[in-house]
Amino acid sequence: MVTAAQVWDALDEIPDPEIPVISLVDLGVIRSVDVSDGHVRVELTPTFLGCPALEAMKRALEETVTALGAEPDVRVIQDDSWSTDKITPAGREKLRAAGFAPPPPREAGAPQLLQLQANVHRCPYCGSSDTTLENIFGPTPCRSLRHCSSCKQPFEQFKTI
Amino acid sequence: MNELLLSLADDELVIGWRDSEWTGIAPLLEEDVAFSSIAQNEIGHARALYELLTDDADALAFDRPLDAYRCAPLVELRLLDWAHAIARRWLYEVADEIRIAALMEHDDAAVAGLAAKINREEAYHRMHAEMWRERLQDAPQFRAAVDELWPYAVGLLPEEQRDALAARVGRDEVEAIERGTHTDELAELWNEMTMVRRSAPAGAQW
Numbered sequence: 001m002v003t004a005a006q007v008w009d010a011l012d013e014i015p016d017p018e019i020p021v022i023s024l025v026d027l028g029v030i031r032s033v034d035v036s037d038g039h040v041r042v043e044l045t046p047t048f049l050g051c052p053a054l055e056a057m058k059r060a061l062e063e064t065v066t067a068l069g070a071e072p073d074v075r076v077i078q079d080d081s082w083s084t085d086k087i088t089p090a091g092r093e094k095l096r097a098a099g100f101a102p103p104p105p106r107e108a109g110a111p112q113l114l115q116l117q118a119n120v121h122r123c124p125y126c127g128s129s130d131t132t133l134e135n136i137f138g139p140t141p142c143r144s145l146r147h148c149s150s151c152k153q154p155f156e157q158f159k160t161i
Numbered sequence: 162m163n164e165l166l167l168s169l170a171d172d173e174l175v176i177g178w179r180d181s182e183w184t185g186i187a188p189l190l191e192e193d194v195a196f197s198s199i200a201q202n203e204i205g206h207a208r209a210l211y212e213l214l215t216d217d218a219d220a221l222a223f224d225r226p227l228d229a230y231r232c233a234p235l236v237e238l239r240l241l242d243w244a245h246a247i248a249r250r251w252l253y254e255v256a257d258e259i260r261i262a263a264l265m266e267h268d269d270a271a272v273a274g275l276a277a278k279i280n281r282e283e284a285y286h287r288m289h290a291e292m293w294r295e296r297l298q299d300a301p302q303f304r305a306a307v308d309e310l311w312p313y314a315v316g317l318l319p320e321e322q323r324d325a326l327a328a329r330v331g332r333d334e335v336e337a338i339e340r341g342t343h344t345d346e347l348a349e350l351w352n353e354m355t356m357v358r359r360s361a362p363a364g365a366q367w
């Protein structure tokens with residue numbers, strides 16, 4: 001009979017469909033795993049509601065649980081329980097190493113444009129904080145575009161959610 | 162069917178469609194990216210809201226007759242100049258913030274939780290809209306566009322939320338162009354957005 005720990009280990013092998021350097025567990029989108037009588041219930045929290053990777057994530061979770069010989073029940077939880085603060089320290093380092101600046105911590109209030117424009121976001125390539133906001137939006141809803149004035153490299157910055 | 166949630170979902174679906182029309186033709190490449198991303202978020206919000214109301218979000222989004230849509234006239238308009246597009250985005254986001262804040266206090270935890278999630282994402286839309294409002298606020302074309310769209314914006318919200326909208330926008334409340342009748346532009350959009358599903362027999366697999 002499969003255990004919750006075995007399920008978590010298996011889920012940690014599933015890459016994010018859009019940024020495969022990080023696993024779904026690193027990304028913090030697995031809210032819970034419940035095992036009982038060969039049934040595994042997994043709660044999945046979307047990053048952004050319009051994220052097109054959500055269906056692929058759900059399918060990968062179902063296939064992984066099935067491969068463990070258990071019956072999957074994957075539920076998508078559409079509330080505010082996921083935050084970029086749930087990305088694990090290992091996940092943040094994997095993002096940075098792949099050229100994605102990890103998100104600043106969530107604050108009590110809503111993010112402000114002035115914070116995004118401030119020179120506090122570090123370039124994932126050279127570490128300089130001499131970077132400027134190019135676009136609040138980027139190639140996916142979860143990312144902004146910045147430019148590093150030090151190494152002249154554009155890069156993607158995870159938005160704080 | 163919860164009228165309030167359906168209205169909000171239809172607004173988000175239709176403004177998402179309208180925002181997506183700027184993909185590839187915005188005045189700046191960065192705005193192609195921004196409007197595309199905003200559109201994707203808005204349609205994602207519509208889907209999540211439809212899922213609170215039904216098991217088949219696609220059917221609710223695309224299989225209804227035109228008259229069954231509950232969206233407000235503001236989101237239906239096909240706005241082909243930048244001043245109008247920005248004026249609508251700004252007015253829409255100010256109004257949306259007010260109604261989302263009210264939904265975050267909803268008795269149903271599923272509604273309140275989803276509203277809180279939507280609010281996190283909308284913070285970035287509000288930043289974008291406010292940035293453009295600051296940039297264009299002295300341009301006569303922008304001021305004229307806000308004048309023209311203001312009665313439509315009032316019609317987005319229920320009566321009890323209109324004072325707050327007028328205060329935030331810094332305008333007097335005017336007679337609203339109310340939700341309930343549709344513009345001719347929606348008929349054109351409905352035809353386009355339901356075309357693929359209408360072209361295939363029921364039960365088609367995609």
